Amino acid sequence: MTLLRSARFPAILLLAAAACGLLLANTSAAGGAFFVQGLPLGIPGTPFFHTVGEWISDALLVAFFFTVAVELQFELTAGQLRSVRRAVLPAIAAAGGVAVPVAAYLIVAAPAGLAAGWPVPTATDIAFALGVLAVFGRGLPPAVRVFLLALAILDDIIGIVFIAVLFAHDVSIGMLVLGVVLAAAFAMLSRMLGGRWGRALVAVMFVLAVGVWAAVLASGVHATIAGVLLGLAIAQQPGLRVRHVLEPWVNGVVLPLFALSAALVTIPMVGAGGLSPVFWGIVVALPVGKLLGITGAGWVAQRALRVPVAARLGLADLVAAGCLGGIGFTVSLLLANLAFAGDADLRDQAVLGVLCGSMVSLVLAGIVVSWRAHHHRRLAA
Incomplete structure (x- = not known):
C-alpha cells in the first residue's frame, strides 16, 4: 500500500496500463479486449445501463474525482491556495496554460471543421506531474514545488468545470437538485461523525453518496461530477481520512483500469498525412501550447504583480512547469472520449493525440526538471 501512495510508482503504473491498452488493441487479442469493454451491464431502459468501458468512466472514475476534490478543498481552505495572494500567480499561469493550447488546437483543427476537441488539451495530469517531480526533481x-502543485490543482478545477458544463446533455433539473440535496445531507452528517453513532452515520x-452518484448520472451531467460534489461537501478531516483510504485503490486500480480502457485504440495504418487534424491539434497543443x-x-504575471525579484521563479523554472503542464493523460483522455463520443474514429485519433502529446511532454519535463534540480542542488552546495 505504501508503494501505491508514493508519487513515482502510480505514474509508472498508469503509463504501463496505457501501453498495455494500446498493445491489446493492436494485436490478436484486440477482439477479446473490445468484447469485454463493450459488454452491457445494468438495468435496460434506464440511465443505469452502460457498457463495461462506460461504467469504468462513469462509476470507478468518481473515486478519483472525489480524492481530487478533497485535496482541492484542503488547498483552498488550509493549503497553498487559501489566500488570493497565494493563488493569483498560479491561477494566471493556469489560465495561460488553457488559453494557448486551445488557440493552438483551433489553429490546426478548426479549418477542417473539427473545433469540438478544443477542451482536450487543457488538462494537466496531477498524478503524472507529481510523479515526474518525485523522480527527477x-x-x-519549495517555491517551485508549491507553484507546480497549485498550477496542477487549478488545472484540475478547469477540467472539472469543462466536464460539468460542456458535456451535460438533456439535463434533468429535478435529478440534479436531488443530487445537490443528498450531497448537502452527506455534508451535514460528515460534521456529526464521532461518538456512539459514528459507524451508523x-x-x-x-448510502447518500451512492444516491448522489445515481442522481447525477440520471440527470445527464457526467457522473464524475458526483465525486466532485461529495469531495467538496465532506468535512475536511473525515474527507482527508477517506482520501487516505481510497488513495491506493485509486492509484492501483481505478486509474490503471481507466487508462487501459481509454487506450484501447487501434492505431490507423496510414502515413502521417492520413492522420486527422484532431490528432495533430492535440499533439501540438499539449507540449507546445502548455x-x-x-x-x-x-513570466508576465510576476512582473505585473510586482513580485519581488528575490521571490520570483526563474524563467527556466517556469519552463519546467510548462513542460509538466503538457502531461494531459487522465483528464485529457476523459475529455477526448466526451468531446468525440459520437464519432469513434475521431475519438481514437484524439486519444492517440493525448498519448503522443503527453509522452512528448513527459520526456521534455524529465529533461528540464532534472536540469533545474541539478542547478538548484549545485547552488545549495
Whole structure:
C-alpha cells in the first residue's frame, strides 16, 4: 500500500496500463479486449445501463474525482491556495496554460471543421506531474514545488468545470437538485461523525453518496461530477481520512483500469498525412501550447504583480512547469472520449493525440526538471 501512495510508482503504473491498452488493441487479442469493454451491464431502459468501458468512466472514475476534490478543498481552505495572494500567480499561469493550447488546437483543427476537441488539451495530469517531480526533481526549492502543485490543482478545477458544463446533455433539473440535496445531507452528517453513532452515520453517508452518484448520472451531467460534489461537501478531516483510504485503490486500480480502457485504440495504418487534424491539434497543443502558455503567463504575471525579484521563479523554472503542464493523460483522455463520443474514429485519433502529446511532454519535463534540480542542488552546495 505504501508503494501505491508514493508519487513515482502510480505514474509508472498508469503509463504501463496505457501501453498495455494500446498493445491489446493492436494485436490478436484486440477482439477479446473490445468484447469485454463493450459488454452491457445494468438495468435496460434506464440511465443505469452502460457498457463495461462506460461504467469504468462513469462509476470507478468518481473515486478519483472525489480524492481530487478533497485535496482541492484542503488547498483552498488550509493549503497553498487559501489566500488570493497565494493563488493569483498560479491561477494566471493556469489560465495561460488553457488559453494557448486551445488557440493552438483551433489553429490546426478548426479549418477542417473539427473545433469540438478544443477542451482536450487543457488538462494537466496531477498524478503524472507529481510523479515526474518525485523522480527527477530532487533539490528543487519549495517555491517551485508549491507553484507546480497549485498550477496542477487549478488545472484540475478547469477540467472539472469543462466536464460539468460542456458535456451535460438533456439535463434533468429535478435529478440534479436531488443530487445537490443528498450531497448537502452527506455534508451535514460528515460534521456529526464521532461518538456512539459514528459507524451508523458512516453507513448512512455511504448510502447518500451512492444516491448522489445515481442522481447525477440520471440527470445527464457526467457522473464524475458526483465525486466532485461529495469531495467538496465532506468535512475536511473525515474527507482527508477517506482520501487516505481510497488513495491506493485509486492509484492501483481505478486509474490503471481507466487508462487501459481509454487506450484501447487501434492505431490507423496510414502515413502521417492520413492522420486527422484532431490528432495533430492535440499533439501540438499539449507540449507546445502548455509550455508557451504557462511560461509566458507566469513570466508576465510576476512582473505585473510586482513580485519581488528575490521571490520570483526563474524563467527556466517556469519552463519546467510548462513542460509538466503538457502531461494531459487522465483528464485529457476523459475529455477526448466526451468531446468525440459520437464519432469513434475521431475519438481514437484524439486519444492517440493525448498519448503522443503527453509522452512528448513527459520526456521534455524529465529533461528540464532534472536540469533545474541539478542547478538548484549545485547552488545549495
